[in-house]
Amino acid sequence: MEKPKITHILAGTATISLPILVLLIFLVGIEELAFSSAIIAGFIGIITCIIIITLQTLRIKKIQNFVEKDLVLKELEIKQTAFDAGSGPIGELISATLRVERKWINERKTLKAGLLSAANLFDALPDPLVTLDHQARLVYANAAARTLLAENKPDIDLRGNDISSILRQPLVLEAVQDVLDGAKTRDIEFKFAEKIELTFEARIEAISAADKEENDAVILLLLRDVTSQKLNEESRADFVANVSHELRTPLTSLIGFIETLRESAKNDPNARERFLSLMATQSDRMARLVNDLLSLSRIEMNVHDNPAKSVDLRKVIENVIDMLAPQAKQRSITIEADLRNITSPIIGDSDELLQLFQNLIENSIKYANKKSIVRITSNCNIKACSISVIDESNGIPREHITRLTERFYRIDTARSRELGGTGLGLAIVKHIVNRHRGKLKIESVEGQGSTFSVSLPISEETNL
Numbered sequence: 001m002e003k004p005k006i007t008h009i010l011a012g013t014a015t016i017s018l019p020i021l022v023l024l025i026f027l028v029g030i031e032e033l034a035f036s037s038a039i040i041a042g043f044i045g046i047i048t049c050i051i052i053i054t055l056q057t058l059r060i061k062k063i064q065n066f067v068e069k070d071l072v073l074k075e076l077e078i079k080q081t082a083f084d085a086g087s088g089p090i091g092e093l094i095s096a097t098l099r100v101e102r103k104w105i106n107e108r109k110t111l112k113a114g115l116l117s118a119a120n121l122f123d124a125l126p127d128p129l130v131t132l133d134h135q136a137r138l139v140y141a142n143a144a145a146r147t148l149l150a151e152n153k154p155d156i157d158l159r160g161n162d163i164s165s166i167l168r169q170p171l172v173l174e175a176v177q178d179v180l181d182g183a184k185t186r187d188i189e190f191k192f193a194e195k196i197e198l199t200f201e202a203r204i205e206a207i208s209a210a211d212k213e214e215n216d217a218v219i220l221l222l223l224r225d226v227t228s229q230k231l232n233e234e235s236r237a238d239f240v241a242n243v244s245h246e247l248r249t250p251l252t253s254l255i256g257f258i259e260t261l262r263e264s265a266k267n268d269p270n271a272r273e274r275f276l277s278l279m280a281t282q283s284d285r286m287a288r289l290v291n292d293l294l295s296l297s298r299i300e301m302n303v304h305d306n307p308a309k310s311v312d313l314r315k316v317i318e319n320v321i322d323m324l325a326p327q328a329k330q331r332s333i334t335i336e337a338d339l340r341n342i343t344s345p346i347i348g349d350s351d352e353l354l355q356l357f358q359n360l361i362e363n364s365i366k367y368a369n370k371k372s373i374v375r376i377t378s379n380c381n382i383k384a385c386s387i388s389v390i391d392e393s394n395g396i397p398r399e400h401i402t403r404l405t406e407r408f409y410r411i412d413t414a415r416s417r418e419l420g421g422t423g424l425g426l427a428i429v430k431h432i433v434n435r436h437r438g439k440l441k442i443e444s445v446e447g448q449g450s451t452f453s454v455s456l457p458i459s460e461e462t463n464l
Contacts, residue, residue, distance in 0.1 A: 017042075017049045127224050131207070131217035136163045136176055139217040148223070163221075172221075175204045179219055189226070199227045247289065250282035257282075292424040295355065296407075299431045307436060310345035310459040311353060313385060317342075317376065320357045328365050328374070335361070337376040345459045346385055348436050353456075356432045357387070359425040360452050364391035368449070384438075386455040395446035404442060405430040429454075 024042050027033035033041075122129055128145035130138055141149065141158045149166045150156040158166060164173055175186035185205040192198045201224045207217055257275045265271035321335055328335050364374045372392035379386045396404070403409050408423035429452075433440045436456055444450035 016053065017046050020045045020049075127222060129223075130158075130163075130221045132163055132176065132219040132221060133215050134180070134218055136173075136180065136219075137161065138163065138166075139215070145223070172202055172204070175202065176219060176221065179204050179206050198225065199230045200224060201226050243289075243293065247286060250286045253282045254279055289424075292428065296424055296428050296431065299352065299428065299435060305435075307347055307349045307352075309348065309350070311348040311350045313346050313348075313353065313387070313456070314339045314342040316350060316353050317357050317387065320354060320361055321376070323358065324361055324365060327362065331365060331368070332371040333365055333368055334373045335365075335376065336373055339376070339378050341378040341380045342385060344380065344385070346436075346456045347459045348456060352432045352435070356429050356454065357389075359429050360389045360454070363425060364389050364393075364450075364452070367391065368393045380458070382458065384455050384457050386453055388451055388453040390449065390451045392449045395448055396442075396444035396450055397446060398444075401442050401444060405440070 021042055024033065024038040024045075028035055028038045122140075123143040125142055126144060128142065128148045130141040130145045130149075133139050138158050138161050146156060146158060150158060163176060167173075169190050169192070171188050171190045175188050178186055183206070185203065188202050188204075190200055190202065192200070203220075203222045203224075205220045205222075207220055257279045261272060261275055265275060317337065317339060321337055325335070361374065361376070368374055368391040374392075375388075375390040377388045377390065379388070405426045407427045430440055433454055433456075438454060438456040441453040441455075442450070443453070
């Protein structure tokens, strides 16, 4: 135990012994006590006071040591620490102090558990959430906020940082300042300057509390990632615009031809025949577009329903080749198919697979050079079967390959329309492949040709 300070003992001794010394001096002064006796009595009194003060100081020092040790001990260690309070008023004071300490331990434990539960709850939220103090400094940030604001490093402690140093968004900072100035809430939308592809909605709201200190949270900032929602909205808008544009052109032509036949070409057989032929072409174009749109919509509706039937892929492809033989003959194109590797059925929908390979092979026939060869090869194993459609064409520039499966995306719009394309063929192929849990791969070399490969899983029944 640490030795008590001499100054404390001297001060205590002087405080207690001073009245005794005064009394002894008074008794000597009125000659009621001999001077020698007074000196002996005074010495005994001082020694007694020193002993009493020293003992009590030691007890008080023991309390001090225990309390100081309590500040660094864990709760379990505190409970295991024995302490003899002793008797008397000081012992009762010590006992009372220990009872208060035990109560504080329980309250701290309850508070700690509550804070931990709240932190776990906030960390489980998918949306970033932070709280700010009067100076717009971070008081708390959940896991999603730390991941977003600390560049995917959720372990970094952001507390105490000014919001302007980690979220450099003028709209957010302005809204935070408005709430600090008295506004109850603000809702805004912003994009990250460094992350253009991310769009967020932010809600900034004042936190109500009776008593607030300088470092208390006064603002709640909640962010919500709406990037996917915005992209879907833009995609729908683009889709409607593209459909409207694709339908408007043939529809306008039909209206013009009808008006011409009603008026200037009413009695002109040659003009009537020519316009009717053009009207038939435009009508076919509209019909193909509507059919492709319906097919795409139907496939998208069933994209999460896995096909459950076994399909003879070889027979499907042979049927497609027979269907497209007249079209290939018109362009003097030879179709060579090597399907000997297809010996097992695959999991799929026969109608969709027929449409998939019809789109791929028909595209190759349309865009291949005249008097060239379109080759269809197969490569199958126990898990999957890969079919490749290879043409001899001008090829596809590399920058276009990744976008070929987008709706209405065309490399050469005029040529595509001239050949009867709707811009949806490869989009349909991609969705069918996705529904069949397969893979689509497009490769091309400019001036040589293109290869479209589709890999589809083999039926599990075959592997048993």
